[in-house]
Amino acid sequence: MWDWVFPPLCASCAAPLLPEEKEVCLRCLLRLPQTLFWRNPTHNEAYYRLAPHAPTLHGAISGFWYVEGSPLRRWVQLAKYHNQPEALYGAAYFLGSLLRQEGIVPFPSWKALLAVPISEARLRRRGYNQAEWAARGLAQALEVPLLTGRWRRQHATTSQVAKGRIQRWTSMEGEFICVGPIPSPVAVVDDVLTTGATLSAALQSLPPETHVWVVTVGITQRRR
Template sequence: MSVPQRYLLRWLDHVPTHCPLCLAASRGGRPCSGCLVDMRAAAGHRCPVCALALRPGAQCPDCAVLAPAFDRVVAALDYVPPVDQLILQFKNAGKFHHARFMAELLAQAVRHASPQVERITIVLPVPSSRQALRRRGFNPAGEIARQLAARLGLAYRPGLLLRSGEGASQKQLGRAARTGPQAGRYQCVGPVEGAAVAVVDDVLTTGATLHAVAVALKKAGAARVVGLVAARTPYRQD
């Protein structure tokens, strides 16, 4: 990140604003300190791989079903009230500036995570479908990923990952992706050999999307794939 960009970010962090949940005085567009306490209250014991909130000692039901190709997930928050309200404002009500504090909270979570996470060199978002991009006008995961990469001083490479049939030329995809029986929903079209790649998403539900992305990145030679998500959905027994 360039020096003027860093100053701009720091300045924006201190601009007086209102809490997007309770309208109390706040700064930098983030929730007020009281709402931040409510948001963080859900954090506790988690699955060491997919970050699902669990009772201490409980086995993770999602990892038991999925056997994920990703190595681990870091989640800033759980997708429970009032976090769900903020994510819905962000994704569907044009509040794309919420990406700023989500990236800030996620950056804090990454800094507290293990050295495995600290060795990340490339940051990219889960790509939106063309349909979702047309509807929203932006990729929510991309907004968080771009700002997170800037805060952590890491390379932001959104172009390395494409959804199948959406912009990847036959030449870019390579023979295996064109013809292989494992051709998945995502393709990696750039150099990731030996790299630790962070894949950013706004919400992680079952981990199936992150798994599909991790399969594509590892097929292309990525050494590690870490999911960085703003919010993790709790397990639902239904």
């Protein structure tokens, strides 16, 4: 009834949403540059960035290129700094639908999704973990449960933007800690894959026998 009187609006362009659209309209979603990594989960840029540091990685998928001109740039900023994670959720839900359609990624075997945690301090400041919003969108599209409260990030690092690459890698050791049993296979979800330092440190903290997949909504292009 209320949806008819006040239809939900696209979190990006504010157009009224159709009943099958989640948070973002299809018109906006189709502006995202797709990577097509889901067609080749062990031969793509996301996998190459993570695999050398994550021996138990079984596949990695990033949905969309995180580049200048892509609406995803704004959606991630909205989620991180403006208290509006809905568009990121919509992009993750869309990625989940693409995985379903293609049917190559064996997500029906995944026992759970896990969002890469952020520190307690950042969680308090932001009010939520944006990676968890991405994981929620995927969980809904894939019908795989999202597991929370099993994984923690121990301390806030100073802004990573200011750090060099080497320093960034070494500063993350021991930052993530498991505080509960982790099922296997499990898919670890984050909003954007950049150097892979954060995700690699996170993966190394999981029990070594865990069969791991990684899914991120965005991926940066490699700096040349």
